[in-house]
Amino acid sequence: KPFIIGIGDIYYSSASLEIDTHITYTLGAEAPDTFDPDWEAGFDLDIAPEELRTTAAGGIPFLKLPKTLAEPRNYATWGKAFQRWIRQNKPLVIYKNQPLKIVSLPEESEADFTIRIDEALREKRDIEIEKIRKKYDSKMATLQKQLIAAEQAIERESEQAKHRNMETVISFGSALASALFGRKSLTATSTYRMGSALSKAGRLKKEKMDVARAEERLQFLQNQMTDLETRLNEEIDILTRNMEKYKEATRESLVRPKSTDITIKAFGLAWIPVRIRE
Template sequence: MTKNEVKLIMKDKTQEIKVSSTSKAIPVEIASEKVTTAPPTISSEIQQVFLPLLKNSNLAMQEIKNRYQKEVTLENASLVYTPGVIGKAIIHFQDKNMELREDQERNLILSSSEFMNWEKSQEVKISGLLSGPEQKGKFSEIPSSLNDPKDFNELKKSFTDFLFYNSNFKLYHSPPLKIYSKPNESKAEFILRLNQMARESRDEEVDKIEQKYAKEFEKLKLKMSKSQDTLTKKQATASSLKQEALLSAGESVVGMFMGRRSTSSASKAMNKYQKSKTVSVDIDKAQKDIVSINQEMESLENELKAQIEIIKQRREKEINEVKEVIIQPKKSDIEIKMVSLAWIPKWEITYKENGNKKMEIITAYY
């Protein structure tokens, strides 16, 4: 599949439908009012088929009643087969990069009109074609152009051209995730699948970054534990030194009252006091370390939350970026199954509405 065969278009754009310049409009004589009870004779080189009768006269009459929303009286219902052309084809859409291998069936009907051109065709779903009429009826006259094998060959060529320019297969694409939708997967289903994939990718990415930050948290927790142990020990030492200093000072005072001067007790008290001051400095440092570590942990936690939020926003943006991909077929991918004369069943309904006699033609194959 080449770049020219794949067109990426945004969802707010629509595809331009081209019409082949080589497609010929074959003039057809308008059928006269002449009808017969048997199929007209046609060239042996032209295949003819009959469309199935899917609507009986009662349903045709009900269709008229529904249209007028009032009671009408049926007078007569005649089955008439009119000539047309049916084109059947299978288009093979293939693309390895998109993992696309899908067949599309096209069934087009051309009714007799002034010009037999596939632009005027109607897409139909037909369960099966018949080799003869299901029910007795009348047959309209065949225009001379529909009884000419050369004109049918032209219709076959123009059918291929028409399908080439008017057939495509639509997929959806997520450029950030580099994923295409599955054949016949709706946009809603595709986005739902992207959501699931994005959640899984997001969770995996968040797990990795949480593991990375967990190591930093462990280091800080270890520092915090050491600082708290140091603080506890220093506080215990300070408390002990204060008590010892008080005891030494007490001994010195008692000695003075008893007429004994004890330089040793005073010296001990002073030493204890000096040590307690040093320990107080250590306690102050340990407390500051704990505050600093708490701030580091809080900052690290905020940083982790910010990183997770960035991941979530990026994944959400990826989900919302979905484009339509229009794949056009190659001519070699178009397999023409049939271009044949088709007898189209129609009901010629005669009825009365408000006393006025009327006649309508109701198509009976859909």
Template sequence: MLTLLKQARAYGLGCVLATQNPVDLDYKGLSNAGTWFLGRLQTERDKARVLDGLEGASSTAGVIFDRQRTEAILSGLGNRVFLMNNVHDDAPTVFQTRWALSYLRGPLTRAQIETLMESRRAAAAELGEGAASFPRAAVTAGASGGIRPVVPPGIEELFLAPSRTVGEGPLMYRPALFGLARVHYVSSPANVDSWETAAMLVSAADGLPDDVWAEADSLDYDSLSFEPAPVGEAQFADLPSELTQSRNYSSWKTALKNALYRDRSLSLYECKALKEKSAAGETEGDFRVRLKQRAFETRDIEVEKLRQKYAPKLASLEERIRKAEQRVEKEKEQVSHQTLSTAMSIGTTLLGALLGRKMVSATNMSRAATSVRSATKIAKEKSDVTQAQENVETLRQQLAELEQQFQTDTETLKASFDGDSLEIAELPIKPRKSDLTV
């Protein structure tokens, strides 16, 4: 394919290339295309690839390429509206197509047309019965009748496709000022890089206010349908004098850019507790659902951190309690041993005194003194046991208090990450003024 695009022209061979994914094509190959028919492009990458190809084709043909203007035209293409770029023309052309009656067959015969329209005649007859409830607009005073007003040269004139109307009255076109802009929202902290199409409409049936865009209606551009020409036998309201002066349109264009920069902010949502921001186009409800899941995950992480913080303290107290309990057992063993030893010493002393020749002798006195010291030591050992037991109780109390503090901190932490109680604030992002195209 790339070889055909690059070399077929040298052999007098024409090529037609159709694609829905321009980004998949080599822009060097695209630059060999002489005539382009471009519809609405869905992604910025596709648009960038097409613009690169157009720029290359214009450069090859020696034609000056206005990239910014072409990008603005591509961004504003509606349904069944196309841009034709011919390298031999001075400027690109915007045109509109209509739905064909048949995609597969050639000219229809009169009999075939009657067959195709048979069901539509029946529907139209049924619709005509309710004409009174959907009357067409009557011609009012001040209308220009069947004369179509003339707009200044260079001003694009669009006709909004009429809704379903029935009745005998003529269709009435009333003037309005329509503004179309591409708005770019960029914010590194919010991780936003989003484009929007702004469609603004101001009724001019009774003239235009000084601040022309202050009370403009913001429309969904994708739902609008414009016609290149009015329907036959339509009536036209008078065109206000402001709309007949071409110099006004430049000031209205600047005013629209200023109004969009001032008033059309992108509303995001921010949760400072979780350091989270909503994405462009994400509703508050969707953002809250995402925050709840994020809160659960963050809560589990923070609880684990808290557990790791308390773990060394709890382990240290448990180890101290274990050692203190060992000390109590050791002191009890010493008391038991000392009691037995003292009893034996006292018994030996009494026995020696009873069986010995002398009641008062050096040996008996020494044994008696030893027995007294042993009794004193027993009292001291019992005191040590009591102190050791009190130490164990103190450590156990400290452990219970630490565990209670851990539970309290855990509950407080969980409450702070309750998804239903998280505070959400609105975060407006202003458009980048240098990227506003009207």
């Protein structure tokens, strides 16, 4: 069946979008009876100019050639119309994400570009999160050392209080036994022992206060660590939310060629095999 075929090479250039490329389009259109070929209703052909043949395989019938296709001067007119059509209707669609400074490749689909944006976004987010974590690392390391020291202090003070408690109990027991069962001549000794027991009781109270202060210190440091972790997570959450907005920053741009940037490599009549329903 006869068709009109046009092969045009377009040079696309844009300094701002970093575009400098050639794309070749091979289009086919129904052969017109009276008017120009309707390229809007045309179709893409996956064939290079050098693959076109000037002879057909044997045994294939040809449909009748319309009169308009038998007139050579029509092809010059149609060729100019074809060049105007591809200039107006074949802009190069480019996607650009300004925050990430990424531009799509020529003929890269929006879906493929979105995948690249997602990958770049994950990489950038990981880098920024690592920066935030490093900012908190030294503070957390210092707090962690203080927490360990506070826990050790509680253990030490608790052990001292435990021993002091045993000494006090023994001292009071000895003083009471001496007072109750001792002889009158030992009254002074009993008094001394009671005074010693009271002194140890005072030191026991101090030891317990030391334990309480150590526990308060530990609780204070634990609260500081919790606050620090909360601030860290909040910063990461804010960063993640802000970077999600980067996806919405992708913009579409059209790179339109100049007339002088279009080269018609081939234009004319082409016989394309089709299946005819009987």
